[in-house]
Amino acid sequence: MSPRRGRLIVLLTAVWVLVPTALAAARRPEWWTWIAPELTPMTWVQTVVLMLAAAGSLLVGTVLRRTGAPRTWVWPVLGAGFLALAVDDRFALHERVRDGYLAPRGITVPFLPWVAPGDFLIMGVAVAGLAFLPAVWRAVRVDAWSRSALAVGVLLAVAAVGLDSVDPHTWSTAGERLQQSFEEVLELGSGLALFGAVALRLMGLLAIHVRPAAAPSAAPPVEEPARP
Template identity: 70%
Template sequence: MSRRWGPLAACLVAVWLIVPAVLAAARWPRWWDYIAQEMTPMTWVQSVVLVLAAAGALLVAFVLRRTEGGGTGGARTGVWWLLAAGFAVLALDERFALHERVRDGYLAPRGVTVPFLPWVAPGDFLVMGLALVGLALLPAVWRAVRVDTASRNALVAGVLLAVVAVGIDSVDPATWTVAAERVQQSLEEVVELGSGLAFLAAIVLRLTGLLAAHLPSAVPHEPPVAARPAPVPAPPAAGGGGR
């Protein structure tokens, strides 16, 4: 487990730290321009991560279908198809700001809110609705990855970071100063990127675990003929061939 998890975790954490730092430096002193706003390089990176997660979920479903066939194998692939579809939808939303368009174009101008969530700005409850859908699917996803400790740990990290990101995003930015809002929105995007990377790690680890369990182990092969030592000629038979 540690041999699979260590290098992958180091790589993804490096991406998590380096991407926001590079984007902030690229627009300094307006460091938030490429991070806090929608339709920016940060949201593009997040959409790429989600597309990779969707593709990974499809590969897991394919491997399960090939190795376990119908019956329980077919039932176990269902959650991975759902995950692939869910991550694909999230990637589209991230890339094209779909729920933000609905919020800003229809809900917010009409003051549509949730009465028992007074701290949420009009229309911002859409993100919380998506989070509730994800939580509803979480038990099935948990059963799909619980056999792999590394994948399970990455899933927990992804869920926790997603909850934090939704919590930050749900607070009405009108209650903050402009400077504080920039920090709030930037922090939310960075945490959201970390959540996507953790989900990607969970899927990659589950995929590599399945491949390790079902692919034949490597066996030593004979060296090519040119690399083999030349055969030693047998000594002549003693006492033979005299006249």
């Protein structure tokens, strides 16, 4: 692994650890208030990470198209998916649909009895993502580090969706705060890992196709004319 890749992995891991820790410390004793609810500083960080992942996906697709690689369609579609998730995070779209329409009408999925009314929306998004996963996996499989980051991101996302799907009314108030905070931390980790997968793939492509400019050769010494 190159030093640049190592530094990127360390940086993303540090962000995952330090951001929730700093937000919790800043709001003590109500440590959860900047983490668990929607439209908080934690949401802002998650949105930025997803936007970076979207931009990185478009850059990877651009580099691959310029090099004549096949199957470049995966990357703009992936970028659009990240962008959609970022918009949803920023404006709490699925929460607004859930709380404003689905939950008041008690709309549920019969074969998911543990899911609160309306909370199945994000599970549908997860199913769509898993359906698209094989195409993304094929797009990154040539890069072992990108592939590993993708696997970590998917596992964290599945854990976050699973935790988010549990009806919060089955928890105590303290338990709900802890559950929602932990779910947001998992979501941040998933976004960082997925961004890492994109960034590592981009770094690998640039290392192959972009060569550093050769240093200019020294000019030959100019001979002074002989003195008479």
